[in-house]
Amino acid sequence: MKFYRYFAALTAMVLFALLVAACGDNTTTTTSAVTTAASTTNASSTTAAAKATTASASSTTAAATTTNASSTTAAATTTTVAATGQVTEITFYFPTAVEGPITKTFDGYAAEFMKANPDVKVKTVFAGGYADVLTKIQTEVKGGGTTADVAIMLSTDLYTLADNDLVVPMETFIKDAKDGDTWLKDFYPAFLANSQANGKTWGIPFQRSTPVLYYNKDIFKEAGLDPEKSPATFKEMADIAQKLTKADGSRWGIKIPSDGFPYWLYQGFAISNGQNVVGDAANKVTFNTPAALEGLKNFQSLITDYKAMPKGVIVWGDTPKDFISGNAAMIYHTTGSLTSILSQAKFSVGVGFLPAGSKGYGSPTGGGNLYIMKKSSAEKQKAAFRFIQFLTQPDRLADWTQVTGYVAPRKAAWETDTLKKLVADKPQYGVARDQLQYAQKELATHEGAQVQQILGKAVQSVITGDKDPQKALDDAQKEADKLLADYKD
Amino acid sequence: MRIKGSKKPKWSNWLLNLSLLLVSIIWLTPLIMTLLLSLRPKKDSLGIGNPFFGTGVSLENFQGAFEAVPWLTYYGATLIFVFGVLSVQLITITLAGYAFARLHFFGKDFIFMLLLIQIMIPSAALLVPNFATVQSLGLFDTKWALMLPYLGSAFGTFLLRQTFRQIPRDLEDAGRIDGCNWFKLLQHIYIPSSISAYLAFSLTSISAHWNEFLWPLIITTSDENRVLTVGLSQLVRTSETGAQYGQISAGTLIVIAPLLILFLVFQRQFINSFLRSGLK
Numbered sequence: 001m002k003f004y005r006y007f008a009a010l011t012a013m014v015l016f017a018l019l020v021a022a023c024g025d026n027t028t029t030t031t032s033a034v035t036t037a038a039s040t041t042n043a044s045s046t047t048a049a050a051k052a053t054t055a056s057a058s059s060t061t062a063a064a065t066t067t068n069a070s071s072t073t074a075a076a077t078t079t080t081v082a083a084t085g086q087v088t089e090i091t092f093y094f095p096t097a098v099e100g101p102i103t104k105t106f107d108g109y110a111a112e113f114m115k116a117n118p119d120v121k122v123k124t125v126f127a128g129g130y131a132d133v134l135t136k137i138q139t140e141v142k143g144g145g146t147t148a149d150v151a152i153m154l155s156t157d158l159y160t161l162a163d164n165d166l167v168v169p170m171e172t173f174i175k176d177a178k179d180g181d182t183w184l185k186d187f188y189p190a191f192l193a194n195s196q197a198n199g200k201t202w203g204i205p206f207q208r209s210t211p212v213l214y215y216n217k218d219i220f221k222e223a224g225l226d227p228e229k230s231p232a233t234f235k236e237m238a239d240i241a242q243k244l245t246k247a248d249g250s251r252w253g254i255k256i257p258s259d260g261f262p263y264w265l266y267q268g269f270a271i272s273n274g275q276n277v278v279g280d281a282a283n284k285v286t287f288n289t290p291a292a293l294e295g296l297k298n299f300q301s302l303i304t305d306y307k308a309m310p311k312g313v314i315v316w317g318d319t320p321k322d323f324i325s326g327n328a329a330m331i332y333h334t335t336g337s338l339t340s341i342l343s344q345a346k347f348s349v350g351v352g353f354l355p356a357g358s359k360g361y362g363s364p365t366g367g368g369n370l371y372i373m374k375k376s377s378a379e380k381q382k383a384a385f386r387f388i389q390f391l392t393q394p395d396r397l398a399d400w401t402q403v404t405g406y407v408a409p410r411k412a413a414w415e416t417d418t419l420k421k422l423v424a425d426k427p428q429y430g431v432a433r434d435q436l437q438y439a440q441k442e443l444a445t446h447e448g449a450q451v452q453q454i455l456g457k458a459v460q461s462v463i464t465g466d467k468d469p470q471k472a473l474d475d476a477q478k479e480a481d482k483l484l485a486d487y488k489d
Numbered sequence: 490m491r492i493k494g495s496k497k498p499k500w501s502n503w504l505l506n507l508s509l510l511l512v513s514i515i516w517l518t519p520l521i522m523t524l525l526l527s528l529r530p531k532k533d534s535l536g537i538g539n540p541f542f543g544t545g546v547s548l549e550n551f552q553g554a555f556e557a558v559p560w561l562t563y564y565g566a567t568l569i570f571v572f573g574v575l576s577v578q579l580i581t582i583t584l585a586g587y588a589f590a591r592l593h594f595f596g597k598d599f600i601f602m603l604l605l606i607q608i609m610i611p612s613a614a615l616l617v618p619n620f621a622t623v624q625s626l627g628l629f630d631t632k633w634a635l636m637l638p639y640l641g642s643a644f645g646t647f648l649l650r651q652t653f654r655q656i657p658r659d660l661e662d663a664g665r666i667d668g669c670n671w672f673k674l675l676q677h678i679y680i681p682s683s684i685s686a687y688l689a690f691s692l693t694s695i696s697a698h699w700n701e702f703l704w705p706l707i708i709t710t711s712d713e714n715r716v717l718t719v720g721l722s723q724l725v726r727t728s729e730t731g732a733q734y735g736q737i738s739a740g741t742l743i744v745i746a747p748l749l750i751l752f753l754v755f756q757r758q759f760i761n762s763f764l765r766s767g768l769k
Contacts (some may be wrong), residue, residue: 005557091710095705095726096723096726096727097727097728097730098727098729098730099727099730099733099736101556101557102557102723103557103558103723104557123710123712126723127705127706128722128726129720129722129726130728132703132706132722132726135616135703135707136707139617139707140620140707141615142617142620142621143617143618143619143623143624144621144624144625144631145620145621145624145629146624206509210731210765219559260728271495309508317727317730317731317732318731319731320730320731321496321731334729334730336729336730337731338730338734339729340730345533346530366729367729374642380701405730
């Protein structure tokens with residue numbers, strides 16, 4: 001009996017050993033390569049770190065803390081650096097958030113970049129949705145692994161990324177780059193609002209968007225309205241919506257989605273009534289101001305007073321489909337949906353600014369920025385910045401806008417022939433750009449996702465009729481204050 | 490008597506069949522919807538044209554799905570991942586199940602309890618530690634990294650321990666008298682009597698790992714190591730514009746096709762194995 005037991009244990013161990021050996025077999029060759037690479041990379045990254053020390057005080061700590069981590073673990077992807085001594089390999093993580101051949105497009109951009117910059121090799125990695133990219137990077141950093149050198153993440157993740165020490169500001173790179181300042185100044189200020197904090201630029205706007213009003217021109221014409229004129233004020237829009245609503249529910253005048261990120265469209269209401277829900281400070285929100293209250297009351301009145309919008313939560317993803325099928329005469333939605341709406345609608349589509357509130361036009365911005373990771377070596381960070389500059393060249397941004405429907409974030413991009421022609425053919429594409437002068441920053445603070453959720457829940461509770469606007473906003477303000485109390489600035 | 494007796498069950502048989510038909514139609518609806526949506530022309534929104542086919546049948550959703558994702562590469566990686574995990578699991582759970590069922594050793598109950606606790610820890614909570622382990626082994630972005638956390642299975646061990654315990658000890662004793670060592674016992678007595686448990690476990694293991702998303706997404710960066718779910722997510726992640734049902738449906742069909750065929754072919758065996766193992 002005893003013999004069998006030992007034999008069983010022994011066999012199990014042998015099996016396990018075999019397994020490990022098999023693992024090892026597969027990787028021994030690479031492991032040895034990595035070790036040699038590691039030693040050389042180690043040297044190069046220390047010199048790089050030394051250089052950075054002289055460059056600026058702020059990056060000294062960055063370089064110092066990352067040296068040991070990156071030199072041992074980053075080795076896996078940097079074998080080539082050691083091999084040739086010239087090529088810097090950088091990894092680029094991107095999410096998808098809109099329809100389109102995103103992966104193929106980025107592969108194409110990377111190939112173009114490498115052709116123009118033979119000393120840099122870019123590896124593009126699809127990393128899920130926005131939330132997945134953040135999870136992937138956080139896991140990799142916490143687990144002591146290699147992570148991206150440059151990545152697209154939500155512009156509102158700025159404070160989360162900075163608080164967790166994941167990204168570096170771009171100032172040094174911008175200073176070193178040729179015409180760096182002019183390049184940065186060419187971005188629309190509304191987009192930079194979510195990219196800068198504490199006087200530093202943490203992210204570069206890339207795939208950005210803003211909500212607009214879509215309206216069905218055919219229905220407008222049918223009802224005797226001017227189809228070329230989009231409703232200018234909230235009152236005007238609400239009256240039209242009421243008129244276009246059919247009592248049997250077969251057509252609603254307006255649909256404003258309120259799931260997913262309900263705070264976002266609501267921000268347009270608050271801004272157009274005089275005050276955004278967030279200012280420059282990252283530890284303060286202004287949820288229960290008179291402007292915010294008036295905005296939320298307007299939002300609610302579409303359901304309760306005008307009866308032009310169905311009661312209850314409206315699903316974000318279904319809203320464009322309701323518009324296309326004619327079930328909604330007008331919708332609020334992102335410009336990111338423009339391409340698919342134009343291609344699917346069997347009627348002529350009008351696009352306008354979000355209607356003005358008591359203090360004029362107003363809308364938030366949204367979408368993703370390009371970030372450079374703190375964990376990367378100084379050398380890779382520099383290469384990553386060159387890649388960012390390449391991606392934000394006017395021609396490339398114009399192409400990206402055409403492929404995806406995002407709003408090109410640089411003024412120069414709209415001067416390219418591609419976008420000039422696009423706007424001439426389909427003036428709808430120009431609306432979001434023109435609205436940018438009235439746009440303000442998207443809700444972003446410390447603990448950003450949670451704060452967004454607090455406001456979103458407040459908005460939803462009013463839409464579903466559970467709370468009255470004043471109480472909902474007061475509660476949300478209290479909850480957010482409590483959450484942000486620990487943050488000094 | 491006989492005639493009356495046989496008439497009655499016929500009538501109730503017919504009722505039973507009808508209700509089964511209804512239930513199966515309800516169960517099939519998602520699949521049929523997926524199929525119909527995937528064949529709908531891209532430009533047709535849901536309210537346009539024939540409620541089933543829109544304005545016609547079109548393969549452009551599939552074309553789009555194939556352009557966006559290197560499915561064949563992902564199929565290869567998924568097959569290696571899923572069956573690699575399964576084959577190692579079958580060995581580890583057999584040995585562990587046998588040890589827990591029949592051997593006596595120090596701390597057996599305690600170790601078994603630890604194993605059961607492990608079932609209750611959600612795998613997402615282990616993301617970072619697992620990552621750190623894989624990283625320290627230098628296996629990041631390899632197929633081994635994909636498989637490593639799943640090579641042992643607490644659930645499978647538990648299932649086999651229970652199954653092995655139900656096999657009468659007399660059989661084992663008889664085997665011993667005939668001169669079987671433990672390996673022969675497993676080979677001739679335990680494994681053949683537990684085929685249905687093995688089938689049931691294999692099925693759950695395959696479908697669980699076929700659907701695994703977050704771990705493969707995080708631990709791999711190269712196309713050759715990525716699995717089908719990661720490919721599918723490229724079509725699904727359209728949070729900003731809202732779901733593109735046609736393309737999602739096409740992608741879903743591409744991903745589930747092998748499992749679906751596998752199931753149709755081995756349908757009877759699967760169902761029997763579930764019935765016999767008492768697993769739901």
